[in-house]
Amino acid sequence: xxxxxxxxxxxxxxxxxxxxxxxxxxxxxxxxxxxxxxxxxxxxxxxxxxxxxxxxxxxxxxxxxxxxxxxxxxxxxxxxxxxxxxxxxxxxxxxxxxxxxxxxxxxxxxxxxxxxxxxxxxxxxxxxxxxxxxxxxxxxxxxxxxxxxxxxxxxxxxxxxxxxxxxx
Numbered sequence: 001x002x003x004x005x006x007x008x009x010x011x012x013x014x015x016x017x018x019x020x021x022x023x024x025x026x027x028x029x030x031x032x033x034x035x036x037x038x039x040x041x042x043x044x045x046x047x048x049x050x051x052x053x054x055x056x057x058x059x060x061x062x063x064x065x066x067x068x069x070x071x072x073x074x075x076x077x078x079x080x081x082x083x084x085x086x087x088x089x090x091x092x093x094x095x096x097x098x099x100x101x102x103x104x105x106x107x108x109x110x111x112x113x114x115x116x117x118x119x120x121x122x123x124x125x126x127x128x129x130x131x132x133x134x135x136x137x138x139x140x141x142x143x144x145x146x147x148x149x150x151x152x153x154x155x156x157x158x159x160x161x162x163x164x165x166x167x168x
Contacts, residue, residue, distance in 0.1 A: 004144035007137035009151035017128065017143065023150045025117055028110035031061060031153075034160050036106060040099035046163045052092070054163040055099055057156050058106075059092045064156075065109045068149050069116040075132040075142045076119060085135040120146065 004010055015023065035043065035058055046053030052060065067086055074081040097105060128143040140148075 004147070005134075005137055005140050007134075008140065008144055008148040009155070011147050011151055015147070015150070020143075020146055020150055021117060021121055023153075024113065024120075024146065027150075027153050028106065028113050030157060031058070031109065031160075032106045034157060034164070035102060038099075038102075038164070042164060043099045043102070052159065052163065054160045055102075056092050057160050057163060058102065059095045059097060060088055061153065061156050062105045062109050063088065063091045064152065065112050068145075069112045071132065071134075072116060072142065072145065073119060075130050075140075075145070076123065076127060078132075080130075081132045083132045083134045083140070 035054060038054070040055075043055040043058070044053050046056070063086070071083045074083060123142075128141075130142045132140055132142075132145075134140050
């Protein structure tokens with residue numbers, strides 16, 4: 001399984017493993033720069049239709065950060081574990097958080113990411129090739145999955161920018 005699963009997002013630029021870890025480490029601050037201190041009306045207004053508002057995207061990013069951290073740990077600490085899917089839209093829709101909780105949500109993301117980075121940064125070379133079985137995507141390799149996470153987060157940062165631009 002040297003090639004990434006075709007269901008995974010692929011980076012549009014070459015990054016070393018160290019650079020992938022740097023991107024993952026930088027994400028919480030980049031996200032905080034986008035949404036911290038914005039008024040609730042800006043966060044809640046979105047592009048319309050089925051597109052999420054900036055706040056809904058933030059909720060999804062919090063959920064995804066936690067879920068991916070757990071999945072990555074399962075891959076590192078178990079042998080080819082099953083990685084269940086989750087209904088991201090349902091999780092966002094059922095959240096009881098509000099824009100007043102933005103700072104707490106950002107802190108959750110930062111804390112989860114810091115813990116995950118301690119695990120990933122200490123992995124020996126061979127552990128980056130560990131695999132898991134994603135419920136929807138099938139087999140995934142840790143290194144490819146970490147790169148997928150970088151792309152996933154970049155996509156959602158752009159989605160937040162678009163939602164905030166639509167609310168201007």
